[in-house]
Amino acid sequence: MNTNREIRWVAPLMIVLLVFILGASLIVKAVEVYGDSATKEMPETAQNAHDDAADRIHRTSSEGDGATAVKSMTQTSASHEMMNQTVTAVGTPRIATDYISIKAAEHLEAEALKEQQAKKAKKLAALEKQQKLEKQKALAQLTAEKMKTTPPETLFFTRTELLTQADKDKSTWDYPVTDKELLMLQKIVMAEAEGEPYEGKVAVANVVLNRLRSANYPDTIKDVIYQKYQFSPVANGRMDRVTPNEDAIQAVNEAMHGRKEVPDDTLFFLSITLADDLTVHHSQEKVKTIGHHTFYK
Incomplete structure (x- = not known):
């Protein structure tokens, strides 16, 4: 009789232990699949079923019917399995x-970052381009000022043209300019084009330098300027009397640096209204007119 009583108490304890083990395994599995949200989002009916099953097992075990308790535990296990499948089916989507x-x-975040980086790179490239243009502009202005104020010490030529100082490596011959020759150039430009536009002064200097390059004229600046019957201010003495002004000086400097108001093959000019001899006008090809002077080749 005592033995039966002990067995009656052992069976419910084992059943309760099995219920806890089963419940713990279900919780661990739910956490693995869904995380903490799985147990929180478990359907209310499933939770109620779990509670009802546990309560039923507890009541059965208390009444002392071991067989009924085992049967209830089996049904509860089947219910838990069905619940697990339902939760899995609902949770997977x-x-x-x-x-x-x-x-x-x-993906959207990556695309936004890529677009932002592209805009930044484009803005940086535009800024660099603007800075480069400004630098080039400043350099050009500096070069232009230097061309006006500082004459080159040497002229560089090919057979057909006067070169800039930057292109001197392309030259086939060069010509060192003395201070006396520089002054002669300034005086002849002043004497010939004192009342002419600045471009006309540069053009007169171009003609002198074109003749220096040409094989049909003397080989020095002095001899080109003082060649007989070529420049009227030399013949009438005006060249010796004038003092070059700032425009004449700058025009000569720029022409020697390579500024050209007329092409390299332009070798003549005259004022049609003042010239006594119009042979050039009738025999040479006109290039352009600047102020009162017409230039020919």
């Missing part, structure tokens, strides 16, 4: 949807 949403957000 949600997990897939969340994964897709996360990936879509990551």
